[in-house]
Amino acid sequence: xxxxxxxxxxxxxxxxxxxTDVEQSHITVDQAAARAADAGPLLVRICPxxxxxxxxxxxxxxxxxxxxxxxxxxxxxxxxxxxxxxxRSGMGITYREG
Amino acid sequence: xxxxxxxxxxxxxxxxxxAGVAGCVTAYQLAVKGHSVLLAERGPKPxxxxxxxxxxxxxxxxxxxxxxxxxxxxxxxxxxxCLSFLSPTSFVNLDYRDERLAQxxxxxxxxxxxxxxxxxxxxxxxxxxxMPGIKVDGLLKDADRIVGIKAGDDTLRSHxxxxxxxxxxxLCRDAGIRATEPTNHLAVGVKSxxxxxxxVIEERFNLNGDEGAAYAxxxxxxxxxxxxxxxxxxxxxxxxxxxxxxxxxxxxxESSSDLHDRFLSxxxxxxxxxxxxxLEYGSHLVAEGGRAMVHDLTRPGLVVVGDAAGLTLxxxxxxxxxxxxxxxxxxxxxxxxxxxxxxxxxQASLDAYTxxxxxxxxxxxxxxxxxxxxFFLNPRMYGDYGRLLSDVLYGVYNLDMKPRRHLLPMxxxxxxxxxxKAMQLARDAYAAVRAL
Numbered sequence: 022x023x024x025x026x027x028x029x030x031x032x033x034x035x036x037x038x039x040x041t042d043v044e045q046s047h048i049t050v051d052q053a054a055a056r057a058a059d060a061g062p063l064l065v066r067i068c069p070x071x072x073x074x075x076x077x078x079x080x081x082x083x084x085x086x087x088x089x090x091x092x093x094x095x096x097x098x099x100x101x102x103x104x105x106x107x108x109r110s111g112m113g114i115t116y117r118e119g
Numbered sequence: 120x121x122x123x124x125x126x127x128x129x130x131x132x133x134x135x136x137x138a139g140v141a142g143c144v145t146a147y148q149l150a151v152k153g154h155s156v157l158l159a160e161r162g163p164k165p166x167x168x169x170x171x172x173x174x175x176x177x178x179x180x181x182x183x184x185x186x187x188x189x190x191x192x193x194x195x196x197x198x199x200x201c202l203s204f205l206s207p208t209s210f211v212n213l214d215y216r217d218e219r220l221a222q223x224x225x226x227x228x229x230x231x232x233x234x235x236x237x238x239x240x241x242x243x244x245x246x247x248x249x250m251p252g253i254k255v256d257g258l259l260k261d262a263d264r265i266v267g268i269k270a271g272d273d274t275l276r277s278h279x280x281x282x283x284x285x286x287x288x289x290l291c292r293d294a295g296i297r298a299t300e301p302t303n304h305l306a307v308g309v310k311s312x313x314x315x316x317x318x319v320i321e322e323r324f325n326l327n328g329d330e331g332a333a334y335a336x337x338x339x340x341x342x343x344x345x346x347x348x349x350x351x352x353x354x355x356x357x358x359x360x361x362x363x364x365x366x367x368x369x370x371x372x373e374s375s376s377d378l379h380d381r382f383l384s385x386x387x388x389x390x391x392x393x394x395x396x397x398l399e400y401g402s403h404l405v406a407e408g409g410r411a412m413v414h415d416l417t418r419p420g421l422v423v424v425g426d427a428a429g430l431t432l433x434x435x436x437x438x439x440x441x442x443x444x445x446x447x448x449x450x451x452x453x454x455x456x457x458x459x460x461x462x463x464x465x466q467a468s469l470d471a472y473t474x475x476x477x478x479x480x481x482x483x484x485x486x487x488x489x490x491x492x493x494f495f496l497n498p499r500m501y502g503d504y505g506r507l508l509s510d511v512l513y514g515v516y517n518l519d520m521k522p523r524r525h526l527l528p529m530x531x532x533x534x535x536x537x538x539x540k541a542m543q544l545a546r547d548a549y550a551a552v553r554a555l
Contacts, residue, residue, distance in 0.1 A: 022358065024394065025384040030376050058473065066374035067365075069402040070308040075547040090168060091402040092287040093307040094299065097369050106289070107161060107168075110271070111252040115167040118312040118356070118399040119231030 030071050034050045034087050042112040046085040046093075048072065055081050058099035067093050089115055128190060131157040131248070132459055134277040136167035136290060139231075140175075140441045141425025142283030143196075143238035144448030145455075150245040152456045156241035157266045157275065158239065158247050159268065161254040165236030169285075169474030170403040172308060173228045173351040173358040174333050175340050179480075182449060184241060184519065186225075188224050192233040194353035195331025197226040199324065199389045202436060203527055205338040205348070209509035210387035212334075221330060228331050229441075230312070238256055255284070257293045258421070259550065264331030264464070265294065265420035266441040278464050279455050281422050283448075286404045288427035292419050306346055309379040310360030315393035317355045323391060324352055340382040344368055345501060348382045348437070350391065355397060357391065359383060362438075364495075375402070405440075406431040410489040416476070417469040420452045430481060432488050433495065435555050441451070446481040490554035497538055504547075507537045 027033055050073075054103040055061060061081045064073040070089045090113055095105040107113065135146045138160035146158040162168035174197060182189035184313060198221045202213040208354065220226065259267035259274050267276035281291040288306075291297045305385075310315075315323075324332040331352045340348035343362035361382050363375055382388060405410050412429035425444035432439040447469050454472035458464050475480050510533040515526070524532070534541055 025380045026389065027313070027395075027397040033311070033397055036397055037399055037401070043466055048150070050239055063369065066372070067307070067368065069260070069307065069375045069379065071376065089400075090401040092404050093305075093365065093375070093402065095287070096305050096404065097302055097365055097441075098134055100299075107287075108265055109256040110161060110519075111163045113168075114401070115163060116170055116232045116399065118358075119169075119170045119233070119235070119401070 027099060030069075036071060038115045038117055040112045040115060041086045042108055045109070046083060046110040047106050047113070048083050048085045048088065050081045050083055050102070051102055052080050054099070054101040058102055060099050060102045062095060065095050067097050071091070088113065120499065123506045128194065129276045131155045131275065131277045132159070133281060133455055134159060135274060135281040135283055136268065137171050137283035137285055137427070138239045138249070138251070139235055139425060139444065140173060140440070141264045141444035141448045142281065142445045143235065143242050143449045144445045144497060145245045145281050145283060145424055147183060147242045147245060147284055147448060149455060150247045151241065152452070152490075154456070154459055157316070158249045159253045159255055159270070160239070160249070160251045160340060163252045163394065164236055165239035165249070165251060166232040169231040169235050170308070170310065170401045170439060171229070171231050172310065172349050172362070172438055173227045173230065173353070174213045174438065176226050176437070178225050179442050179449070181447065190446070192237050192327045194228040194230060195228070195326070195329050196221050196332045197228060197332040198223050199326070201332065201333040201334040203334055203336040203385060204505035204508050205336050205340045205385060206283060206505045206509050209338055209505075209513070211508050211512060218416060223271060225446060226333070228333070228353050230353060230358070242527065255290070256537055258290060264420055272479030278421055278459060279469070280425060281451060281455070282427045283424050284427050286406050286426040288423070290421060291414070291427055293419055295475060296415050296418065296423065300408070300412065302369060304412045305365045306362045306405040306407045307368070307375055307402060308362045308405050309375050309402045310358060310377070311383065311400050312353075312398040312399050313357045313392050314355060314360060319394070320352050320355065325476050326352065336404045337500060338502060340341070340385065341378055341501055342373060342381060343375055343498065344378065345373055345495060345498070350388070357395065358365060359392065359457045364407060382540055386511070399516050407433055409492040410485045411492065413485060417466060419466045419469070420464050422469055422472055423450045430485070432484060432491070434488050434491055434519060435495070437542070443481050443484070446479055450476045450479060450481070487555070494550050494554035495521070497550070499543065499547060503537055507533055507539055510536065
């Protein structure tokens with residue numbers, strides 16, 4: 022993996038401002054559909070915020086709090102794998118530069 | 120709000136969803152004409168969900184707000200445009216600087232969190248009701264007519280809804296205007312904003328005062344994935360990143376964040392950023408389908424503007440979205456104003472928007488560049504041509520005591536080494552002339 026002078030993705034995301042929705046995730050994965058379509062590796066590399074990860078048991082982990090709300094994962098996910106909406110009112114990323 | 124103009128059966132004459140450039144321009148123009156307008160924005164502040172590469176070809180804003188150039192939070196006026204070919208070992212630039220660009224102020228760099236917040240304030244000044252922090256969940260329908268919006272348990276009614284909700288437009292999906300877009304119509308932009316002292320930026324990019332530089336980079340910056348890199352100077356920061364076509368990104372097995380990092384650490388790019396501090400890391404989808412991506416723009420009671428309408432253009436030299444957004448907002452407001460005066464919100468009435476938009480610079484440019492997306496599918500753009508160019512220039516500048524050859528035989532020799540065939544070069548050049 023490449024790194025640059027500005028640190029890892031996680032370190033960079035730490036500089037962003039988020040209103041984290043602790044009650045509900047705006048992203049859910051249908052694990053059975055994801056397994057059938059082998060969608061894990063695709064979601065992992067498409068997402069610039071590293072929201073998705075492959076867990077030890079082979080399921081897809083979702084760190085919705087890091088989401089940059091671009092919608093790239095929804096655009097490439099095989100049908101039925103992903104339920105993705107914008108976070109609830111006032112929640113999620115708050116760009117201060119944009 | 121002009122309560123006296125409000126019909127009793129609606130909460131607002133018009134509800135605009137999304138306080139980006141398209142939404143703000145539409146709302147502003149309608150409020151100026153005396154209509155009651157709600158501008159609903161899901162971010163806690165206008166602009167807080169928005170992200171652009173950063174160049175706004177803003178001449179169109181003079182039609183909306185004459186004070187735009189003087190008052191808007193503009194970062195820099197773009198006076199230097201660079202088209203760059205990047206390889207792992209070379210950086211070839213077409214560097215165009217022109218003082219006339221500074222005088223006209225046609226292209227400026229912007230940061231959307233600042234720009235959109237300002238635009239929304241201007242909207243409030245002319246009577247628009249701004250409601251930030253409201254996520255609109257869907258459309259309120261009465262048979263085939265759209266009569267308002269749903270947000271949580273609340274509903275709000277209006278004569279017309281304007282979908283200005285961006286490239287992912289869930290309102291367009293709800294209205295049946297678009298389903299899943301083909302991935303070759305979409306790209307993901309991954310961007311960092313890097314803080315640097317303004318004197319350092321002016322020195323590093325050879326700029327005076329509020330002048331700015333814009334780089335469009337192709338070649339190795341995406342490791343062969345369709346798309347490119349960009350670098351724009353702000354007052355005291357740099358917006359830099361990559362735009363990656365989704366179909367190619369999926370196919371080539373690359374990671375979007377790795378390609379972003381790879382670009383920033385390229386030895387030709389890293390020195391621009393040296394000593395800088397990361398302010399923000401963001402991403403956004405880009406509509407890259409050009410005209411093929413522009414679907415229906417109306418339904419009874421609904422008008423679609425800006426990114427939601429697929430109005431973006433990649434011409435190779437310029438990346439445009441915000442000017443097309445503003446242009447569509449102007450035409451949408453005009454059509455809706457007429458519809459409100461006549462009390463006719465049918466498809467036929469609102470279709471005047473599509474026809475009129477087609478006649479403006481927005482529709483004309485979408486037509487002019489209709490072949491551009493196909494041209495950019497050509498993989499030779501993202502590797503072979505950059506290498507070819509640097510091989511030719513290497514032959515020119517690397518005086519290694521071997522006898523020189525004229526330029527043409529040198530080009531032919533470089534071409535022979537390159538996977539590009541002379542016929543392909545000729546064909547691609549012809550395609551470029553036709554498409555761009």
